[in-house]
Amino acid sequence: MSHQQLAALDVVVGYTRGARVLDGASLTVPEGRRLALLGANGSGKTTLLRCLSGALAPTKGRITVDGATLQHTRKGLQAHRQEVQLVLQDPDDQLFSASVAQDVSFGPMNLGLPEPEVRARVAEALDLLAVTHLAARPTHQLSYGERKRVAIAGAVAMRPCVLLLDEPTAGLDPSAVTEALAALTRLQASGSTVVMSTHDVDLALGWADEVAVVVDGTVTQGAPDVVLGDDALLARARLDRPWTLTLGARLQALGLLPPGPLPRDTDALLAALPAPAEASAGAGAKEAIHPPSAATRGVELPLPGPSGGGR
The missing domain is CATH 3.40.50.300 (P-loop containing nucleotide triphosphate hydrolases)
Incomplete structure (x- = not known):
């Protein structure tokens, strides 16, 4: 043909x-x-x-x-x-x-x-x-x-x-x-x-x-x-x-996918994601810049006093 x-x-x-x-x-x-x-x-x-x-x-x-x-x-x-x-x-x-x-x-x-x-x-x-x-x-x-x-x-x-x-x-x-x-x-x-x-x-x-x-x-x-x-x-x-484009754009916005054309199917999307070690390293770096608040660590914050002021 x-x-x-x-x-x-x-x-x-x-x-x-x-x-x-x-x-x-x-x-x-x-x-x-x-x-x-x-x-x-x-x-x-x-x-x-x-x-x-x-x-x-x-x-x-x-x-x-x-x-x-x-x-x-x-x-x-x-x-x-x-x-x-x-x-x-x-x-x-x-x-x-x-x-x-x-x-x-x-x-x-x-x-x-x-x-x-x-x-x-x-x-x-x-x-x-x-x-x-x-x-x-x-x-x-x-x-x-x-x-x-x-x-x-x-x-x-x-x-x-x-x-x-x-x-x-x-x-x-x-x-x-x-x-x-x-x-x-x-x-x-x-x-x-x-x-x-x-x-x-x-x-x-x-x-x-x-x-x-x-x-x-x-x-x-x-x-x-x-x-x-x-x-x-x-x-x-x-x-x-398409959900792949929607999800891919969101992951790009979060810095989890590199800039450029978005993956077109599930396999390509999974392949483009960083490896777990890289993701953990990235999360650690973010924590160093923006450490989690006391509330996110499960520490109970003191309540304000009667005057409404802080400590």
Whole structure:
């Protein structure tokens, strides 16, 4: 899979008798990297993903791949869907074949590929998503997390340059989230650009190379710690500040973290903290400058006399 740049330029989408969902939204998907798309319910995240995938034609603006505008013709869309694949939030909207292997093979077969090539793609996709052991399993017997990964495998079998995932971790327990993120890491390592929409700001901060926030019909895009550290933007988007940034900023203020970019996940935060010996030495130094008061040492202070004066 070769890397190609997917972009939305000044996209406008408005549904009948409603306000514009997207109103001049622009987004550049960085080639070969991980992009998290955030926003409140109804902000337009899914609409933007549908535009990027070719499933929805914008009212105004355009979708481009390496600068070439997507043409919403049969030929144009067929070519686009070999480069860009969208996986919907609910896997049951995509799974319909009797078995996992049959479902994953559907896309490559529709391309008219020879059977050996189809088999190779199916095996590759199942391996990347760690669901090879489910190949013969009926799709209706899968857990929700397994169905999510099989739905992604069906898109991966098309060998797209860009994989768009609408809330791939929604509804999953922590173990299944870990498995899904590990699968996405393998996909990126194999040559795919991965875009994931999510409400989880902490997940986005730790996982993504770049983040984009959809709010008021437009998109703000940039480095995760910069965009997700913008309290005014997060308030407009009805998103919480990631707890790692909140805690990291507080620890910096207390002198327990060095100045500079804040850690983006728990492991990085713990690694940045001083060792216990250093922390103790620092505390001792502070005590030498500001010794604890008698009250903090448990010594009972004398009460003032009747005149209200001290000793």
